Amino acid sequence: MKNKAWKPWALLSPSLTAVFLLLVVPVCFVVVYSFWLRSPTGQDIPAFQLGNYAKFFEDFFYPSILLNTLRVAIETVFLCLVLGYIPAYFFYKTESRFKPFLMILVMLPFWISFIIRTLSWINILGDSGLINHLLIKFNVINSPLPMLYNEGAVIMGLLQYLLPFMILNIYVSLDGIDKSLAEAAKSLGCTEWQAFREVTLPLSLPGVSAGSLLVFVLTCGTYLPPMILGGPGNEMIANLIFKRVVGTLDWPFGSAISTILMLLLMIIVYTYNRYMGINQIFKTLSSK
């Protein structure tokens, strides 16, 4: 097969053409457009100027949405870690014959429509949702608690969406750890907790960091949960882009915000790849 160097290229060409034409070139367009001008009549004028970026950082309004996005992303990563590590550890430890079934359940949400999962929280958190209904029924409160249309509700929706990614990433990492290592530590005098902290936890860090990166990146680009579960103050950067592009048709400014978002994510992914290697994530994604 050695003298057929053209063969892999022939096999690759359809995919490469598609990704090049439909992703690489359009993304370059976004970057180019971010330097263009928008005339008062709404025409896009080719130019090279930083006005769109200046507009973004002009006052605190737009940067605050960016900061809001980052804060929500960090909170989501943190909660995903807490909520995700323990079930993953449970799967690692358990000898239960229900384990395959429980694993399938974790992956089940991947198959359930994202928008349905997001809006399902309205039935739980809304004024006449499950929680308020139960609280009123048992006379804990008299009038419904406002739990919807705030940051907490947005994070609920995000967690619902992202937790399976985190659990799987951590589990894949845990699964590769030889259980006898922790046993050895224990036989040398470690307590259960010490053995976990000194042996298992450090060895599972690749999965923890891969899951965190994935959750962070996906949260930064999220559009639906703030739209459906958030209030006016919970806008995130993707909502802003959508509003500028589809709403006011301000392509150059929308492109500039998109470029800022891409740059931010690229810096984060690049830094991550530098220290951890990006392949861990792909490994887990393909195992699902």
Next chain:
Amino acid sequence: MIKLFTLLVYVWMFTPIIAVVLLAFNPQQFGSFPMEGVSFKWFVKLSHNSTILDAFKNSMVLGSITAVLSTAIGVPAAMAFIRYDFRGKEFLNTLLIAPIMVPEVVLGVALLLFIRWLQQPKSFALLLIGHVVLTLPYVLLIVQARLVGIKREYEEAALSLGANPFQTFVEITLPLLAPAIFAGMLFAFTISFDDVTATLFWATAKSQTVPVKIFGMLRNSISPEINALGAVMIVLTVSMPLLAGYLSRKFAGKKTGKD
């Protein structure tokens, strides 16, 4: 402790989903608790809603064509990555999987901007090529993972026995790869069927998909009809992979026993 916590996480994860299905049967007008009996009236109403049925048809057609196209170009690429060595392999592999890491909004803006620059109107074709780009990385990941597990010896044996490369692919590789191709198609279909964010950018009034329709309906708060539609979607999208898994196991069991 760990068990209890895990249980709680499960409860937390599935309560909202169960609530959607339950409330779909609530005859009450507002689609909220308490349950006041069991009724199919929202499902009946749904089945008479022609815009939703249209959206459903759009979603099915779009998802199916996306799945076929995506696997048609993804499988050869996976073959190239696993079976051949060439310069820039790592880089190209990352490039083809990169769309996973690009936020959908950016993808949406980018492709729409490109189409606008080409002075083409939004169309079904735009939606289709967009969805192919969205799903390609997943197809690639799934098929690659499977290809690694298929021993090259089988193919080499066929070649040494006089089969040409094409025959080898059709007779040996393809049957062994079929489950992965099927899984890739299924996954591509689900992602396409499910996508909202990018689709909101690309869809025209005529080519709306079910999730986009639901998104539009949500503007006037949640209604029992949405819950009913949600219940239908949940049953549909959950039963499909389960059924596929069952079928492929049965199929594989009959044909080759074990690979």
